């Protein structure tokens with residue numbers, strides 16, 4: 062069996078039915094297609110508005126593909142309570158809210174309260190009642206210890222990459238059995254798999270990937286959407 066090479070091209074493999082088949086086309090093009098195949102249409106003005114605010118603020122909001130994965134996961138776990146680290150201007154929050162139960166509450170933390178004001182406006186413009194989101198300004202590692210044990214169906218981490226391992230420890234405490242934790246940006250623009258010397262942020266991301274994979278209480282999957290979305294379900 063020949064597996065795809067790092068360029069994204071591969072030519073032959075043996076599938077599960079024992080048949081050799083050619084893999085044609087450009088994997089990168091397929092990834093780009095998958096990432097754009099989402100739910101973010103031109104007619105969703107609140108999302109586009111939130112994206113524009115992020116762009117102006119120099120923030121990187123989640124891609125359409127990552128957003129649709131978050132929406133899917135929130136719906137799949139029938140999320141009533143979601144915790145988000147890194148509100149930004151609300152792009153990921155909008156996706157999460159769309160996937161959650163109609164009575165679900167998104168608790169979203171950001172050290173920048175000005176960004177949270179944009180997110181608040183975006184959620185309102187999208188038609189979500191004010192009581193669907195709880196905005197907590199502050200640094201994640203000061204706020205998270207105040208959130209309830211086992212009280213969350215999903216935790217989405219998109220704050221400081223250097224703190225991701227600490228977010229993981231907090232998430233294991235916050236999640237109910239069967240809940241899901243997600244980490245945005247684990248590809249670090251390709252640096253995570255680049256053999257050249259890398260900054261501390263990338264080394265921490267590699268450590269996170271290792272710890273999640275080796276955890277006895279997590280079932281992980283690394284989704285190749287956006288800049289890499291590491292997801293893991295907490296075993297029941």
Ligand SMILES: C[S@@+](CC[C@H](N)C(=O)[O-])C[C@H]1O[C@@H](n2cnc3c(N)ncnc32)[C@H](O)[C@@H]1O
Pocket residue numbers: 115120121122123146147148149150151152153154170171172173176199200201202219220221224
């Ligand atoms: C990449 S942006 C989040 C984008 C957002 N999830 C979206 O898709 O629209 C990262 C955010 O994390 C916030 N942040 C960075 N470090 C933080 C920390 N230690 N605690 C809380 N928020 C933090 C930043 O202020 C910024 O708004």
